[in-house]
Amino acid sequence: MFQYMVPFFFTFQFIVGVNQVCDIEIDMINKPDLPLATGEYSFTFGVILVALFLLTSLGLAWMVGSKPLIWSIIVAAGLMAVYSINLPLLRWKRSAILSVLSNAMSMMASFHMGPFLHMKTFVLKKAATFPRSMLLSCFVVGCLYTVISISKDLADVEGDKAAGLKTLAIRLGVKRVFWLCISLIQMAYGIAITMGALSPVLWSKIVTVLTHVIMVLYVWNHAVNSVDLSSKDSLQSFHMFMFKLVTVECVLVLFVR
Structure with missing residues (x-):
């Protein structure tokens, strides 16, 4: 279970961090005490930090060798990246439906399907029933x-x-x-x-x-x-x-x- 939890600790830091990096102006109004909104962290430092969190989580998952773990991180982090990043076809938070779908699916992959399949197929070596x-x-x-x-x-x-x-x-x-x-x-x-x-x-x-x-x-x-x-x-x-x-x-x- 720790093989799953430790990589996802860093994945969650990426998920929270990438949203804050992309929402500095909004957070200045809604959550002015956050480190990027206050200027305690620079934008560049924030980008480097969240990138390191993502690379660390993927690196640890690769070392563990669990496919459900790797795919859970890719799905969870990917959904929250497209939810937050302001690029063409991304920034799903602009759509009420896509916002709900990306958040709910990311949490379902992180907390339920991912750990269940990791324990069932990778740890216990059983079929995914x-x-x-x-x-x-x-x-x-x-x-x-x-x-x-x-x-x-x-x-x-x-x-x-x-x-x-x-x-x-x-x-x-x-x-x-x-x-x-x-x-x-x-x-x-x-x-x-x-x-x-x-x-x-x-x-x-x-x-x-x-x-x-x-x-x-x-x-x-x-x-x-x-x-x-x-x-x-x-x-x-x-x-x-x-x-x-x-x-x-x-x-x-x-x-x-």
């Missing part, structure tokens, strides 16, 4: 990653407008997009409850249904009582809250049979 738990995980977590991709723009409307971006939050408004996010989360949990109820294993049926019912109620309570749609800090906190839901789902999926 996909059990019921993996299929449910891909669907539910895929929905959560879609929400993460959408919700990250809720607190950045001011800077995105200045940059001419057309995010969903700008097109539809913060309130509509927020409740769209909540609806997607509840839909994902609804599918998990349905699949749990259809499980042939009694203990898995009980655990899967009960835990996801609790998650439905918990998310609804959080949305109604803990999120202030007029506060950038509260919207940013909601975005980070989504990663907690992903973490919980990664634990719950272990009980799916």
Whole structure:
């Protein structure tokens, strides 16, 4: 597992870094405390740093020799590069649909398909079969990653407008997009409850249904009582809250049979 995690540590530094290198003017408005936005790091130093991160991750993956690891890095880093870099046919963040797709697919490759195939085929030397738990995980977590991709723009409307971006939050408004996010989360949990109820294993049926019912109620309570749609800090906190839901789902999926 560390053979997968260590190269991806550097991949994530590239993913975060390339977005900051390409968004200095936007970050001066939305996130003025970032090192490139404040001028603490120069643009040239930022480019060199993110390039070194990418080369390091690919070099380590090549040393490990795992094809799923190498391809996961290429897919994740490639998608976030075309999302961020301002060149013809690139800069996918200008499109609401391409922005969501690139972010969600990058996270799915990084956190789920990549490590699963690495452990299954490279470490355990088994065929790449996909059990019921993996299929449910891909669907539910895929929905959560879609929400993460959408919700990250809720607190950045001011800077995105200045940059001419057309995010969903700008097109539809913060309130509509927020409740769209909540609806997607509840839909994902609804599918998990349905699949749990259809499980042939009694203990898995009980655990899967009960835990996801609790998650439905918990998310609804959080949305109604803990999120202030007029506060950038509260919207940013909601975005980070989504990663907690992903973490919980990664634990719950272990009980799916």
